[in-house]
Amino acid sequence: MRYSTSLSNPAERRAATLAALIVVLALCAAFFIGDVIGDLRRDGVGWHISLELFTTAALGTGVVLLMIELRDMLRRMDSLDRGIRAARGEMAKLIDSFFQGWGLTPSERDVGLLILKGFDNEAIAGLRGVAVGTVRAQSARIYAKAGVDGRAQLFSIFMEELLAEPPTQP
Template identity: 45%
Template structure:
């Protein structure tokens, strides 16, 4: 019921239906949470004033079921949202937003302007010597900057750096489970 249909995301530009489903699910879980709270408080009060009897025990079972329902509901919403976000990331790349995604990753890694420039040229396939020529810097400077980029990105090679972005392009289905 909560599995977002990936097709509705790749065919429409806006995240429409799955997003609305997540919103509806959130509202339902919120209502369920109110019921759960009411029963938990009611059971606690009954138990305090009247002690344990069949009625209280039955209410306690309902309270536990509602609380579990809220927890599983929240987990389901999380899964739906994750799916939507993956689809959106894939879509924005497919729509020619790769440059922006790369920039956002650079931002996340905290690259300096020079490092970001070197990294971009490296991703585009330029050799160290070529990058040095383009930037008017020495090859050893570029090599140091590239090493810093790899360290910040948590990768060890240019191929791995590239695969960070390729991974988003391929999506989970191609990587396979």
């Protein structure tokens, strides 16, 4: 499993918070276990000790259950991360297959990918070190080869693929 040390997303912050809570509760449980043992040696079993034993057992159970939940959460996060990476790879293959089918040149492929990433013509020109007019001309050729009128329709081709129902198995 891969665990990130960054707390950049809410799931990672939640996991870190849960881990910190587990540590605090485990320290509290250890304190109460020591207190119960000391009270048993000194006073014997009574209602106060029985209540402390019950409370300590409940606290220990909570620590164990939280540890199980944290482990499950980390597994789910890892599974989701793998799924997202797989989806990115599949999307890249899908884009490449469309670009190949349209017969885009390598330069047009670069521009097309940057368009799909949301860059405007000026930003694409800056990234590629070419004139804005060159990017406009390449964009127009991409749209013509794809059979669309502009960026919005180009995006819609890929959105339709993402939202399409997968074929059902007989």
